[in-house]
Amino acid sequence: MLERCVACGRDEFASRFWGRRPLLSRAAQLPRDFSDLLGPGMVDEIITERGVRTPFVRMAREGTLVDRACFTRAAGFGAQITDQIDPDGVLTQFAAGATIVLQGLHRFWPPIIDFVRGMVAEVGHPAQTNAYITPPANRGFDPHYDVHDVFVLQVSGTKRWRVHEPVHHHPLADQPWTDHRRAIAARAADEPVIDEVLEPGDCLYLPRGWVHSAEAQGETSIHLTVGVAPLTGHDVAKALLEALAADERVRESLPLGLAPVDAARAGEPTQEMVEHIARLVTEKQDELAGKAAGELAERYLDLTRPAAVRPLATLDAMDSLDADTPVRWRDGLHGSLGPASASGKVALRLPTKTITFPAECEPALREMLGGDPVSAGALPGLDAADGVVVLRRLLREGVVVAR
Numbered sequence: 001m002l003e004r005c006v007a008c009g010r011d012e013f014a015s016r017f018w019g020r021r022p023l024l025s026r027a028a029q030l031p032r033d034f035s036d037l038l039g040p041g042m043v044d045e046i047i048t049e050r051g052v053r054t055p056f057v058r059m060a061r062e063g064t065l066v067d068r069a070c071f072t073r074a075a076g077f078g079a080q081i082t083d084q085i086d087p088d089g090v091l092t093q094f095a096a097g098a099t100i101v102l103q104g105l106h107r108f109w110p111p112i113i114d115f116v117r118g119m120v121a122e123v124g125h126p127a128q129t130n131a132y133i134t135p136p137a138n139r140g141f142d143p144h145y146d147v148h149d150v151f152v153l154q155v156s157g158t159k160r161w162r163v164h165e166p167v168h169h170h171p172l173a174d175q176p177w178t179d180h181r182r183a184i185a186a187r188a189a190d191e192p193v194i195d196e197v198l199e200p201g202d203c204l205y206l207p208r209g210w211v212h213s214a215e216a217q218g219e220t221s222i223h224l225t226v227g228v229a230p231l232t233g234h235d236v237a238k239a240l241l242e243a244l245a246a247d248e249r250v251r252e253s254l255p256l257g258l259a260p261v262d263a264a265r266a267g268e269p270t271q272e273m274v275e276h277i278a279r280l281v282t283e284k285q286d287e288l289a290g291k292a293a294g295e296l297a298e299r300y301l302d303l304t305r306p307a308a309v310r311p312l313a314t315l316d317a318m319d320s321l322d323a324d325t326p327v328r329w330r331d332g333l334h335g336s337l338g339p340a341s342a343s344g345k346v347a348l349r350l351p352t353k354t355i356t357f358p359a360e361c362e363p364a365l366r367e368m369l370g371g372d373p374v375s376a377g378a379l380p381g382l383d384a385a386d387g388v389v390v391l392r393r394l395l396r397e398g399v400v401v402a403r
Helices: 010-017 040-049 087-095 110-123 177-188 233-244 263-283 285-303 311-320 359-369 384-396
Strands: 023-025 057-061 099-102 127-134 149-156 159-164 194-198 203-206 211-216 221-228 327-329 336-339 345-349 354-358 400-402
Touching (some): 023 194, 040 087, 110 127, 233 285, 327 384, 345 359
Antiparallel strands (some): 149 203, 149 221, 159 194, 327 400, 345 354
């Protein structure tokens, strides 16, 4: 999916632009436009027919969020929940110049679900997607920066983007732009690095921290932002902190009467602990790095989701499964094999559970982990009947899916 968004190769993007500088890619330089992901008719369908609720929708005008009571209400008999989109209210606010923000489209809009899943697989960091629908000659938000990288995909209409150098480089998730309002206002008065009108099919990549604002031109503008939350060195440091908790001395209480508000009194024990931690990191570097990597993997898995399983279709697939039925590993599901606690068993470890199998199933499970389609009659180490039993169980557990 990355090649749909950047007018250069993956390696060039990684070395020159990723996390470093913006990249504007024009429609003529990209394989196709983004009309398959969203369009005006699709926006109307989401607003009027999908029963969308907050927080999946916001509205904003000139930098200020619109009170959600202005565009949500209960939907009548059988749908009395009060925070569903009210199309009448959306129309009123939109006609008055408010931008519609559809949030989390990667959770409920099929074309974007597939697109974002592909992006996550390619960039290796968590991603999500919002849509911004802005009426002519209006803007939704003041100059600001994001704490995640964004790919801006112009779907329809046009929008003028002004991009300025960061005032706070590589901001973390808890370092929002509102902490730097005055500096951002001053930077926005400088000459922009980019001052361009995005047209349908154009894409603008912005690393986190780059100050930007956007204004629709003479017609309604729809653009998507694919937000990527990069894992950082700070995440590694936090993971290392968790790994260091295995050391008994690190867990010990600091001296009685420490009163850390007194820097002089806290200085000596703090220095001693820093020196101890530094020795640990030096002496047990490989062990701690392995544990920190495991913590980082858990964070990644917590922020991403595998492809959704279809319960009814899965039960049908289980009933009709035979030796020749192709199935494949579920997209985005991470698994690994290892010995089970029970003798003669192999464990398939997944993010939310562990499933054990007889040891003779290990070659077949490794074959499935490879990701290529498999069938019960062709699994290594098992006959067709045993292969059907294994695949039915994996279907029921949501590990594999029917092609």
